[in-house]
Amino acid sequence: GASGVYHMRRTWEQQAVATHPFGSIRMDSHGVISATPAEPAGKESATASVSPPRQRTRGVLASLGAALSFALAALLVKFCATGLSTLDVLWGRAILQTSFVGVIFLVRQESPWGPRPLRCWLCLRGLLGVGSIIGYFIGIIALPLADSISIYSVKPVFAALLGACALGESLRCIHGIATGLSLLGCVLVAQDHTGHGSSKAHSDGGLNPSIAACVLLLAALLAASTSIVTRRIMSRSSVRPEVPVWYFCVVDLVVLAVLTPVLAGTHFAERKADPGWGYAFGLIGVAAFSVVGQQGFTYGLRYIPSALSTLLVQTETVDAFLLQVIFYGKVRLQSAVGAALICLATCALAASELGAYAPHEAVQREDMPQEDAGSVGTRGICSPRSG
8 A cells, every 4th residue: 555655665765775876875764865965076185096906917918019010110110111201100109109199099989188187188298209219319419328227227226216296196115226237127127238338429419428318317207297197187087098199299399390400411411222112011010019108108007106117117128039930040148147137127017006096195096177066965855754
């Protein structure tokens, strides 16, 4: 009868918890509904800011995949450089990778520019990334390759320090030990690739070796800053990895447009052979692996700290060593020892981070406008008696 229906309704209302824009709504035994205010839109709880183990592992794998992609792109750049000019390679990579990322957004029918509150950070991320690459290229031109790689390999040190200062990430002894081992490994591999001498600067660089070393240190600092800014963007928002990559591609095109008139007529514009289809496919591969590497690097920083991500991406040196073994069959003990040190450092830090991941403070999402939900909880706003 009516009393039975009323009892069933009361039982259901007492047990139900409604998801409401203002929070959770619950009815007590007296028929009074109370509403628990939700956190302001765009905020996460402290537990939500900590990635589950499976997601952290996914971040590690994404960073390792990015390192492999960067190594494959570097191998194809080396092939393309045998026939194309440096500007050809840079322009081909920039145009193709921008086209690849643009197609992704076109298929999804989404805007590539991301949320308005994050656009300044996204532009900064693009500028830092392009600046680090330019500085690295300048260092390679002015100094021997071994010295350039050795100096540029200090970026995990900068990433660990900047991550601790800017994002409150942990900084422990294991970070220093792992970074030192990785740096030593990179030095061993780089020195072995160019023999044991590294005193002469390239005559065509036209830059003082001391100044070139400072430029490389600045490039390493910019690369570490790129990791910090990317970590800030990805861990505090839900933007897709393609959005920061799109900004990098656009900034890359703008910088190339500015530098091309300056570099025209120099050895950067000299072609060594007639362009063929092989070089065209090589450029496609360079752009594809560059995009995949940027995607993996950006995605990984959503779940793991910047210091760990930077160290994982530095395994690109190991991947390059393995690719050299596969394609050229050259193996030296010094390179093998250096690669082993890099792997040891990476595994030690990864195991430490995954095994004892310290919860961070609650982070504030910045990809949506801030709203104050306010206090909604009341008594007697709705009850079966009031109809």
